[in-house]
Amino acid sequence: MNDKFNKRIIEDKLSHVKYKTDKDSHIIVDEMVCEKCTTKECLYVCPARVYSEENGKIKVEYENCLECGVCKISCPKKAITWSYPESGYGVVYKYS
């Protein structure tokens, strides 16, 4: 996985997505579990690159979430607590 390339293409794609951003995150990861995780599926399965690694920690940019639900079923350690954003918040599709 070429990370720089990935980062560039997803930033471009996300720049066309509309959101109504909530002030609180609807995604919480269990840092203690993530620290010991060697596979880190969340980093590449997420279609919006919500998860990234920073200083050995999982960073969650919940405001980019497309609400597909794939991360929570893909994390082998069940470390992701994911609930729908507050009613009326989150992604707003128009041409989908």
Next chain:
Amino acid sequence: MQNVEKIDVIVVGAGPAGVAAAVTVARGGKTVVMIDRADLAGSKNMFGGAVYLNSIKDLFPITWEEAPYESYISQNRYSFLTESSSVEINHKTLNYPSAATVFRPKFDAWLIEQAKKEGVFYAPKTTVRALLLDDKRVIGVRTDTEELKAKVVILADGAQSNLAQTLKLRKPIKPKDLILGVKETFYLENSKIKERFNLVGNQGMLCEYFGGLSDDEASGYPFAMGFLYTFKNHISLGIGINTEDLIKMKKTPYELLERLKSHPDIIPYLDDARSIEYSAHTIPEGDFYHMPKLYTHGAMLVGDAAGLVNNVHFEGTNYAIYSGILAGETALDAVKADNASKRVLSAYEKRFKKSFMYKDMKSYRNVVSMLRKMSNSIFLKYPKKMDEFFTLFNMVDTIPKATKFRSFALKTGRAVALDVPKIAKTVLEVLK
């Protein structure tokens, strides 16, 4: 919901399944509230996509002009890609169309408007967080702000199917149970779309792409396909990939989409086209063997929430509508009898088992798993063989044709012979 005194039926989710269920209840004269988490109707929903005209007409008897259809599918194209080639089969028909492209936000909003006209109470911007239970009976829902009670609750909350899992109607969803779809919508002038895809009037096209996402035979081709739909002034290009295969592949969904976009066969289609939206959503795998239980005391499952799709034919919204209607009819019976016990609601499953949906899901029960097992053949080997064949056929040189074709036939015959029994067995099952 201050203005509704006594609710007979609550429908969670206002996609096609929820709308169909709610309208059916309202037509029977009972009070129904349809709840959706989206503020703007349909703004959380995404598909390929085209809806099937017969299912929409069976729900709302309307003419073409009355619904927000974009283009009708008059052309289905099947494109087999290798990294540098494509072989296409194109079916065009001037007969009466069976599907039309739509944008879900606009179309779902329109469906909801029709439902409201027939007396459905619609509660947008409301997320159902849990179901209210009395012992094991579902007696209502808990939203962000209040508790609502009803005689029957219909769960039409889509592919993630969270509420059904809390009721244990479904086993916890695993990666292999869901296909992830990602797509990009492009703006492109109507005249250019018509020129590029050979269309006139309000004709449209669906192209399905086999292959082109990977050439790594050793690690196995993922169970994944590309699609391209045309709209009036837009085209959508996307891929669907089984989540378990995506995990194995260790690639991001957007780099796969980018790979499809940069295929030499697709680049010219996108010339001048402006990307205006990117979206993602899941599709149930539609596994007959793991179909959830469709009802329990006080509740029924419809549409994607119940995993009702036939992915071979891109059928989803029609299953949503027809299952919604069947659950709506059963809910009416339950409200009239003032009894929403398991025994009464089991009529929904009986109705479903008589429908074409159950029959199709049953006869197709091994098709998807066969295709998935044969991914390397279908998405890598055959596109390559097709390319080799046409390259041979079209290459004019000084090698005798017999020599060329003999060696191709020998190599290909062996490769195909291994797959034939597997394919034949599954096809015979479908026909049985």
